Amino acid sequence: MGLLSFSSLALTALAISTPLASAANAIFYPKINLTDTENNLIQAHGGAILRSASSDDNNWYWFGEDKTGLTNSGSFIGVNCYRSSNFVSWERVGHVLSPQDGTNISDSKIVERPKVIYNDKNSEYVMWFHGDNSSYGAAQVGVATSQTVDGQYSWKGNFKPFGNDSRDMTVWKDPDDGSAYLIYATNGNADFSIASLDSDYYYPNESLYTFEEKFWEAPGVFKIDGVFYLIFSRQDGWTPTDNFYMTSTSMAGPWSEATLLAPEGSYAYLTQNAYDIVIEGSKQVVYLYYGDHWSGNQLGSSTYAFHPTTHDGETLSLYKTGAWTLDLATGEWSDLPFDSITAADSTTPDTNLVPCEDGCAGGQAANMTSETSFSFTYSGGAGAKVLGIEYVYNGPKNRFLHIGVTLNGAQAEGNALMETTRGTTYAQEAPFPVELADGDEVTLKLLDADGNAFLIDGVKVYEDLR
Known part of the structure; x- marks a missing residue:
């Protein structure tokens, strides 16, 4: 028999009917192999995506781990950077942080989950990452800086926050007041901690909250109507797990009980949270989830998934879709038919x-x-x-x-x-x-x-x- 035609799924409050995607729209097919403008696989795992702070630069910049050719090894090749004005055509800038012999970021070390935020006081981009050795025994954070978003980042060093170990982590900047935070797994991966950063974003300033004996990782944050949504997953190696979130009106807590971000057993549609992006359109704000789809035995072939999230005033949900389009100017989005x-x-x-x-x-x-x-x-x-x-x-x-x-x-x-x-x-x-x-x-x-x-x-x- 031939194909049966169906219209696209009924859309939620944030997803509104739009025409088929135009050249100005972002197009997403979650978990598809993404290639750059030279038709090479995008190598930006565990990464972050942000806009340039320059009003003359309309590009988005995607940072992430280069795992070209790697199977189940995390050896440091470099932190890649890509740029795009439309989330479709990604041009590879190249490595913005590269191995340095005889240091904690040599090619025998681990550099994972690179996150970049902009420091307004110093007019400087600050990269944080999980730094480690091959046995994951060093358990540190690392910091590097650059005056330009896509420039070479100068490594400032690796260290243990407050003398405690740190593995899976993220940094997040509050768009309202510019304060920044480190969220990290610590104490042998058993605890999950939040710390404020100093005004330069170089060091943790104060430990704010610790979730004890939770074994969580892959943190990310949305701030919606003054409420913080802290996203995380359980720890299970390179395997997709169910993702959750908690809410609070302060990064120092108290925090709500954990709520599933997607249906139980969907494993966040086979992804793990990497970074959470806010797109402020002229008609609505989009809270965009960017997840890694890890291939644990072939890390270099791992793919990515971008999903819209929906928010009904209280509940945050990862929207299930196989293909969707987003107008970056207006914030309007819909499933593709x-x-x-x-x-x-x-x-x-x-x-x-x-x-x-x-x-x-x-x-x-x-x-x-x-x-x-x-x-x-x-x-x-x-x-x-x-x-x-x-x-x-x-x-x-x-x-x-x-x-x-x-x-x-x-x-x-x-x-x-x-x-x-x-x-x-x-x-x-x-x-x-x-x-x-x-x-x-x-x-x-x-x-x-x-x-x-x-x-x-x-x-x-x-x-x-x-």
Whole structure:
């Protein structure tokens, strides 16, 4: 059968109906491989995105870890910087912090989660990062500075805040009063602490609050209507975990009980919070979540996911979407429309279909093994598309399967990466860019001969507007 057309999902209070994305709009397909203007994979893991402080510079700057070629090693290659005016075309500036022999930032050391904030007093950009050795025993923070956002950052040194260890961390600047804060995992990763920074943003000034025996990491902050939303995840190595948030009217607390940012078992749609970005549009403010989609055994191939968050005056939620567009000028955003085919309406043989347990459309899913497949006939306009493959894979943590796409019997370039949802039947969505023409026979096949079976609920077909 051909594709069944569906309109985009009903939109929440922050998502309003807009036309298909224009050239001025940002386009997001969460977890898709992102490339720079030279068509190389973007290497900016665990990073941060901010605007230049210069009124003459309209670019966004993306900092992050370069893990080119790395598998499960965190050895320091460099902190990359990219710039873009539209969140679509990212130009690589290059390494703005590079290894220095014989120091705590040599290529045998660890530099992770680089965050950059602007210090108005000194007209200076200040980078903080998690600095460590290969055994993660040093447990320090590091600081570097630059007079320009994309210049070479001068390393000032590594140290333990207040003499205590620090691993996963972030720094955050309050847009209202310019005060800045360090949030970090400490005490053997058991505690989670908040400290204010000095006026230069070089050192922690005062310890404000400590959550004891929590084992949390990946901190980030939004401030909405005078309320601080502290985002974090549980610790589980390079594996996606459920993300949570707490609220307070002061960074010194008291803080509310933890609330899930996305449904339990979705593991924040297979991401971990990296940085949280505020875009002040002319019509509304967007609170943009930027998460890492870690590939724990192939860190250099890890991807990224940008999601809007919704806020109803009290509750903050990560919005589930497979493709969406954002007008950076107005702040208006919406899902991209898609054509959809369910397993029940596909050309997949009935013998491969099983009842689904996750409430999937059509009530059936394709049981994927090395001998079975999911297939459909594409009906629609020719051109670049992104297949949103909806699947459930309940297996061991940090386990990936690879799906190949064949068009009319020929293998398409690339493969889709399916990741386990570890003990849940929460349906995830994996993107796969492909060129399609009307009448194409599309087949999804498992490429891992020894892979565990999983289920495909269906496929969404989006226009590829990147």
